[in-house]
Amino acid sequence: MTPLDTQTFETLLANCADEPIRFPGAIQPHGLLLTLSEPDLHIQQISANVENLFGLAPAALLDQPLATLTGPQASAIVEQAAQFAGQVDVPPLELTLQGIAYEGLLHRDNGLLILELELKPDQAELVGTMAKIRNLSRVLQSLQAAKTLPALYDICVKEIQALTGYDRVLIYRFQEEGHGQVIAEASSPSMELFKGMFFPASDIPEQARELYRTHWLRIIPNADYTPVELVPRLRPDTQQPLDLSGATLRSVSPIHCQYMKNMGVLSSMSISLMDGDRLWGLISCGHRTPLHVPHELRMACQTISQVLSLQISALQTLEISRQREAKMDALVRLNSAMVQGPENVFDGLAQEHALLMDLTQASGVAILEDNVLHRYGQCPKPEQIRELYQWFKQNDAPVFSTHNLSTLFAPAADYKDIASGLLAMSLPKPVDNGVLWFRTEVKESIPWSGDPRKPLNLESSETGLRLSPRTSFELWKVEMDGISIKWSHGDLFAANDLRRSALENDLARQVRREQQAVRARDELVAVVSHDLRNPMTIISMLCGMMQKTFSSDGSHASRRITTAIDTMQQASSRMNILLEDLLDTSKIEAGRYTISAQSLDVTQIFEEALSLLMPLASEKQVELTFHAEPDLQIHADPERLFQVLSNLISNAIKFTPADGKIVVAAMSNGDDIVFSVRDSGKGIPAEQLPHIFDRYWTAKEGNASGTGLGLYISQGIIKAHGGQLLAESTPGEGSEFRFTVPKIS
Template sequence: MTPQDKQAFEELLANCADEPIRFPGAIQPHGLLLTLSEPALEIIQVSANVESLLGRPALALIGQPLQSLIGDEHAAQVRQTLQQPTLSDSAPLLFRLNDMAFEGLLHRHKGVLILELEIHVENFQPRNVAGSETHLGRMLQRLQGATTLQALYDISVKEIQAMTGYDRVLIYRFEEEGHGQVIAEASDPSMEVFNGLFFPASDIPEQARELYRTNWLRIIPDAAYEPVPLVPKLRPDTQTPLDLSFATLRSVSPIHCQYMKNMGVLSSMSISLLKGDKLWGLISCGNREPLHVPHELRAACQTIGQVLSLQISAMEALEVSRQREAKVDALAMLNQAMIDSPQNVFDGLANQPEVLMALTGAGGIAIIEDKQLHRYGNCPEPDEIRALHKWLQDSGEAVFSSHHLASVYPPAAHYQQVASGVLAMSLPKPVDNGVLWFRPEVKENINWSGDPRKPLDLENSDAGLRLRPRTSFEIWKVEMAGISTKWSHGDLFAANDLRRSALENDLARQVRREQEAVRARDELVAVVSHDLRNPMTVISMLCGMMQKAFSSDGPHTSRRISTAIDTMQQAAGRMNTLLEDLLDTSKIDAGRYTITPQKLDVGQMFEEAQSLLAPLAIDKDISISFEADADLSIHGDPERLFQVLSNLIGNAIKFTPRLGTVGVRAKSVGDEIVFTVRDSGEGIPKENLPHVFDRYWTVKDGNPTGTGLGLYITQGIVEAHGGRIVAESEPGQGSEFRFTVPRLD
């Protein structure tokens, strides 16, 4: 092929894929087609063969009422049918025109009413059938009684062949890669056998598959037909070709007709098999001689296709369920191994290599946990596994599977003998981890019907260069290198379920470790607090005794010693406060913070707070006020709530400059008492406000002794009372802290 021919070939292939099969502008000659306006039912378009079949010139009919062609009685039948809510459920209308019997089929599509008058097949005698309705019922019973998918397929092809009389009936299933395989066949003994053969994806272009998905049945009674054009060619209302996607008489691609002839058949019928809304496969019927199967029998075949689709989906789901059930015992054993492992979940799996390999029928496994790599069975080398694992991690898939690894990860070509297929799972952890199952290369001979690398060819014609459908349907044996057996639904389920169990066990271990760490910390804090409290008390007492012996009014040496003693007392006091805060924090973290509630009078609480805290404000010339609604009572722990008030008021005084103000309020709002502490200080920066209740958060400036635990503990006390606390602040305008306590009625 010359470079010019090759370029032309590529262009023709592209044109073939884009061929307007929905808008052929013509029909097959075994009937008439009309497009009609509504509600007037005037003829907008008509097929040109109306003259040969009914003796009426096509152009003369355009704009005429329908009854002018088919008569008032038949037109009335059409109008009556149009009253039904769903035209697709309507039975064909039986017309007799020009001494010929027709079946009228109506449908609406893309804003136009289409009437097809298909020539009725009289005295059709299918093989071995006493009555189609009786046979259909018997066949449906047989389909429902099938116990395996293959039995289901075999029953379908045999029964449809018997009903219709086609020389060959086969079921063609689409594979994930796009090509298809014949999985069942019923043929005349003289026909070439296609069962088991693979057909390239290019044999059925993508747009044809989409048409099969939306339209259950297609028929070509005679592939040697001459297409009948529509008159006029374009829809008068839109000046676009008529969409014939759902027309029984739709003309098909001439390439497809030639393809049929090359296969040795002149008549065909195909029935779609759907799984959900996806095209699963086809029932394909072919006959060496022209064969026009009547509409009634085609409708029965379509019903079979719909029932078969449901049965296939149900039985495939049942098969998936069986595959999953077969994995349950092994998964339970592996789960227990992960639970029993003293180190981590992957060490537990590494102790069960045989079970892990048998789980998915793998030839080898690799288990990774940080620097550790366990290998069992036939595996790639450690460096190769590490590189593959990194690539898998970069892909971002929690569970990955491929039966042709080298096609997506080229380095795998170096070890495809042991790892043409891989199934892998990993956990979201900061260290490398995962399980990789490997399957070896299975060199198998795939029987292709024709060369999959050359589905179409070129030929010269009067119109120039054009595509010629494949003429050779010889069996091509193509060796599938670098491919393993496919991972089943059960294998993928097992990998996902094992990952789920590993994740749960790993998280449980983390929780236990954190709980143990918290418990150890609590014990340490308790011991340290207990062991330090007594010495700190002794230090405070001794400082008091020494203070009496060294007066600050005495000589210089005495004054220095007195100052040092004051510093020691202050330090001891801060240490005692810190110990108490650490104990409270530990209890809050562990969810063991307890209170001893009793009835409290809010006004009395404020009096006590004012007497103890007002002197601190007076020392800084700060005006402090306490206001509370009359007769407010709460149910709370007096010591802990006073701790909250003293902490908030103390902070307000600390961070308010001289001559500032601090206001403390309490008022009833619904079922709660709302306490407010507001100051006129510098306020809290906006970026710090969300963190004021965090542990160890503290303002450094002007707060040299702060531990960062006061507000955290304050929040814990308020929440232990069933309340909540919030902070608001505007830099330069001061801060406001509000907390709530349930009201006691």
Template sequence: MKPEDFEELLANCADEPIRFPGAIQPHGVLLTLSEPELKIIQVSANVGTLFGHAPEALLNQPLHKLVGAEHAQAVQAMAEDNTFFDAPSLHVTFKGAQFEGLLHRHQDVLVLEFEPRLEDFKPRARNGRTSDLGKMLQRLQSAKTLQALYAISVNEIQAMTGYDRVLIYRFEEEGHGQVIAEASAPFMELFNGLFFPASDIPEQARELYRTNWLRIIPNASYEPVPLLPKLRPDTGQPLDLSFATLRSVSPIHCQYMQNMGVLSSMSISLMKGDKLWGLISCGNREPLLVPNDLRMACQTIGQVLSLQISAMEALDLSRQREEKVEALALLDHAMKAAEDNVFDGLAQQGQLLMDLTLSGGVAIIEDKQMHRYGNCPEPAQIRALHKWLQDSGQPVFSSHNLASAYPPAAEYQAVASGVLAMSLPKPVDNGVLWFRPEVKENINWSGDPNKPLNLETSDAGLRLRPRTSFEIWKVEMAGISTQWSHGDLFAANDLRRSALENDLSRQVLRERQAVRARDELVAVVSHDLRNPMTVISMLCGMMQKAFSSDGPHTSRRISSAIDTMQQAAGRMNVLLEDLLDTSKIEAGRYVVKPVALDVSQLFEEAYSLLVPLATEKGIDLSFNAEPGLQINADPERLFQVLSNLIGNAIKFTPRQGNIGISAMSNGEEIVFSVRDSGEGIAPDQLPHVFDRYWTQAENNPTGSGLGLYITQGIVKAHGGRIDAQSQLGQGSEFRFTVPKVTVVANS
């Protein structure tokens, strides 16, 4: 076929006017009505043959001229109340034949259809019995599996309607469909299990199936009956017959039916949410018109079956998950038991990993290590694939046609046409990749999917013509594996979650061990260095006695050096104590031993120790406590807090400044305050004053940055809290709380 012919073919296919055929099937009559007058504005040309009225004489006439006042009033009531489906049936008689009226509104016009009323319709009971809707619904609800549900549906609908063949056709992701259940008479060709190419049901036809539950063709060899006039007088456009029971179908489809050996068909849509899941397709070798009430029953069955399929598929998904739980638990245990990392644990469970997803091979990657089990691509190929997967940014990836997304996979599609992979957000390469081989499954096609269209030439140009042969074609699916199921995807995601949790748990454990080791090192170093530092201090004292600062020049130099050594040793002792306290605070092992303390006595001790430092800078140091205050506190540790806060205040308060220390009762606690008139703390630094290693850089060259951090730890160990307020140039205030001594009344 020439390219230009193919383009014309596609255009013809896309333009097939299946919603606007301009004609109906000949077993009934259709007319359209204006509102609210109910005047006939279009009518099918066979109204003369079936009803004995010339079509031209009915146009622009009120409906009662055709059906009588009583029936016209019934139509008016249905239209006004929008009770098109709940109202009593409209039964009329023309030329001695009974007809049933069906009414609907679409695109601002009423469409009234009449088709023969079949009161004596009795289907042939091919399975030895007839069926009714109530019993059928009970049997549908009793189905325990999807396949049982399908089998009950096709057998019951065949019993109700008498069709020679009833099958369920499910659409696949790729667009084609498969017959998954069938009830057929012995003389019918069997289609169960066959695949039909997507071109058999074009997209516009699928859209009609999606919006319209039911379509019926009583006799595929019919001659279409045109509408008069051809176009709607009110719009000048063809009448949209999407929801008309009598809508004439594509002649291509009628030929398609005859090629399949059937002259009558009925299709019932099966929906999953708002998507077309499949069809119940009924066919009969001879013409067959199923009454409307029975068709409505079949439509109800289709709706119930749709709900049942959705519910049972959900149960099936749950079952798929449950089947993976035991294997996932074993893999979780293996990851926990691994010494170094989670992937080492998985690497010992190659067969279990393959069984988890029914894969042909699996690769486990952790940095430079790679473990392969089963049938896998070569290591270099796996590394390249893994890098591509990492670049895609998907933590879990799946494909049953890998080469279509990653062309290099065509080199090894025999072992890895499908891949399922997961990885963790770690700085090193890691992941698990499952592989499935190319199935090269032989699919039974009804017709050749590679040549789905035949051509014929007509006066209208190049047209589609349905296949004339339904020979079964065997097609090898190159580069395609069996699809990864919902359960497989669940397993990969759950394994990743479990691996991530175990990996994070290991990281936390390693960090805890590192902290513990650091604390132990600090404790050992503090203990082991304290004795040498004490010896150094003692020796410095002895040397100081031997060299007087009033002696000769050499003696004074040695005396000054000894003073420096003593200061350094003292600072080293303080730093060792601070490091030890810091380690205990971070490890949550800082312990205080509170006793009842008198605040006034505590202030006196602090004053006697710190007032010399304040006097040296001319700073006024004042203590003020409410009388009788008692607290529960560790004497040594609380004195450390006061010494640190007051010492900092003296250090950063300029000469002739003032510092006030106070203690006041506040309910169940005592609030201590240390306020100075110093230089203050910058607003951007204030939130960080209690951080480790924070120091006020100016005027503090020897600060370790641990004093306030330890102070906060001591206050918290007492069950209190501490905060700081400051303004540059105006001073700072540190406030902390300590529990008050509880006085128990005598009983």
């Protein structure tokens, strides 16, 4: 084709895909269709063949009562049945019109009742139909007794051919790639055989598949028909085409009718096979001459397809369970190897590389952990594996599989002979990591029904170029390269389960490492605190002795030495406080902070705090007052509670200017005692308030003399008591700290 022809072909192909197959505006001529308004049952649309069948002009029947066409008795039957329209397994209506027996089918579409009429089989045909249907129970039992999928398919095609008399009955299964394969067949001796052959995806366009998914059955008694138009073509109420998706008489695409003729059949019936909500495949029936299958037989075939669908799902589920069960021993052993891996889970897998390959029947496996790459069996080169890993990681799929890698990742064409199949998994870690299984290329000759590259033909017509279906269905073998054996459900399950185990083991290792780090830090803090506390105590004592020695000497040198000794004592005291704070902080972070609670009198606690802190408040000329409700008893650790009060009050004194006020209060509130320390200091800026309980907050606040751990430890102490420590502050007005402690009732 020239570029222009190619463009035209693509345009026509798109138009074909968009063909309004749900809204053809016409029906097949082997019946009559009309739409009715409710509840009055007035005719809104009717097929034009009413004139041939009943001698009535279509236009004259529009907006007339149904009885005008059918008579009052048949109209009453339709009216009574209308309430059940749309329900499953509703038998057809038996209607007699102008002395002729018809079967009526009812369904609804967007507020319209749709009535379809087909001729009722004559007595001889009816007797034969009922005789066949009596065997339905036996057929269903045979299907349910089948132990394997091939046996199930074989029973189905043979029984449906026996029921219907079609020359050919196929089971056609859709593949993941979109095309389909004939997996079972029952055909008359003179028919061309298609079992095992593949058909292009374009043979059944996507919108046709959607109709198969939502409606179980479609029949074409004679592909060489002239469509019968609806009158009027559009719905009178909406001026939109009538949706005929649920209509048995729906006219089909002329391209499909030509496709049937090219295939050598004039009549067909297609029945859906479902796996849950997914279209799994079709039962496709064809006959060389026109053939109309009665409604009752169609429903029997539909029942067979529904049972077959359930059986397929059940047997597939059993097969998947069997595949998974077969992997369990290997997965248990690999999990044990990951647990025992010296450095990480991937080290453990590397020690069991043969078992890892057997797990998925791979021809090669690569194990990647940061800069370490292990390769076993047939694998691409290291740089190729790392490039492949980066591509796989970009797909953001924890487990990925393909049996045709080079079509997805072009550089893989260079090593398709050893890695046409890829199954890979990785863990969410900051370093490159993962397991990549490879399968070698398998040269395969796939039998197609006709050339898959030419599913449609482009031909000239009186109106210009048009598409026509392919005319050749002869065996066409295509040599496939760059493909491997497909990964099974069991392989995918194994990869996912291995990843889950690896993730659990990796997280457990991280937790253990963090616990070891915490223990090491605690031990270090304890050793440092112990080893430093004794020297600091000795330094403090020696400073005191030296101070007494030099205080009696009033020389200038002695005064300088005394000042230096004071500085040393202050530094030593601050070091001891810091050591205590570090110990408390370590315990809080490790969740091992404990208290020794006992019954305490709040008034006594306040008296002790007043005697200790009043000199400090008086020195700054700050008014310090304590108020407590009488007879308050609490359950708390006296030393720790005093530590909290001392820290809060000392901070308040530190940041409250001269002539300021600090009020310490305690009051009952339900099962708790609420303590508050309120000052009239400069307050805490709003942007700093959320951080005041952080470790080393004084660095943010600008108080270089504090350790930055006081409020953090105070909060830990109150939490250990089962209470809360909160703060409120207004810059320029002051701050209030409140905490709760359980009271004794």
